[in-house]
Amino acid sequence: MAYLKVERDDQVVQITITRQEKLNAMNLAVMDEFISILDGLEKDSSRVIIITGDGTKAFSAGADIEYMSSIGPSDAEKYALRGHEVLNKIEKLEKPVIAAVNGYALGGGCELALSCDLRFASPNAYLGQPEVTLGICPGWGGTQRLLRIIGPARAKDLIFSGRKITAEEAFSMGLINKIFSSENLISETRSYAKTISKNSSFAIGVSKMLVNKGTDANLDTGLKLEIYSWAVCFSTKDREERMRKFVEKKL
Template identity: 90%
Template sequence: MIAAVNGYALGGGCELALACDIRFASPNAQLGQPEVTLGICPGWGGTQRLLRIIGPSRAKDLIFSGRKITAEEAFSMGLINKVIPSENLLSETRAYAKTIAKNSNFAIGISKMLVNRGTDANLDTGLKLEIYSWAVCFSTKDREERMRKFVEKK
């Protein structure tokens, strides 16, 4: 899933973006977790996803202060993958999605699972999952066809 943020993504909107795999934003985007200013904590994954994406210290800064940040600041801390001019945001996001869609759905799904599981696993466990999954990918017809086309330079 790819988020294209063009405006405010505060609280639940930010948490929705955090649930995506990739996040693009226009320069006029503002992101944040302002829940503490209302006397509540983030409740839709903000504490857990934010810390995994930008680290605990930066996550605490955004959550404890309740401040809004610009797309550029979000990019500098790794919250946003790319800042794209507003007029190009949707077209570039769609073009990126089409690039991904050309690849193997199975291999992308396995890779996503490995990255997500690797976040919570130690390196040894993550590497074991990866080599097992790599072998599973080798058993698919999709891999066979894609490698054949590669070798034939198609």
């Protein structure tokens, strides 16, 4: 991989974007590498995925503006489709994905973080959707995921103004889950990921699906899907073993 570094620590996988000279912006080559890695992670034994950017300046400055400045509507649509393919894969992965945001997460970088299940940040993180300052709207899911996470009024504020917000403001509106010091961001994120990895991967995968589906389903539909999924969990040996250990006070 030329732009993504993959590190494995037991059942936790960390993916790092390594384009510091471009503030870890995501061009087509980066997205191709993401697709390849994510395809492999769908089938391997990993339990939790961490996505971060190399260095402390940027998680990801987003899409490659130099590339976008030279294309027309047709190529722009293809670029957006590729971006959606990557971020949809992250969102639908049956494993928790945590964004560790150190520095700028702007435009497509913010949208990358939005596609993750949890977002941890350092105090020097800045998030935003500044696309309108460049004459475009968010194109990698920002208009849809942002409103689902922080609500339509706050989403419109960030999108219409194009302003960057601090980690503290992002935390206050529920866009960021936790804030850690810059030097401890990765170690704390890894520690949290290892805590998750001790739990049932099947149950977590089902729970992730239920929350994601529930975002768009009415309450009655969501509850029926939950009942079905709850029952399916009782068919697994993992559930049987965990409950046996609990009853025997071994868990």
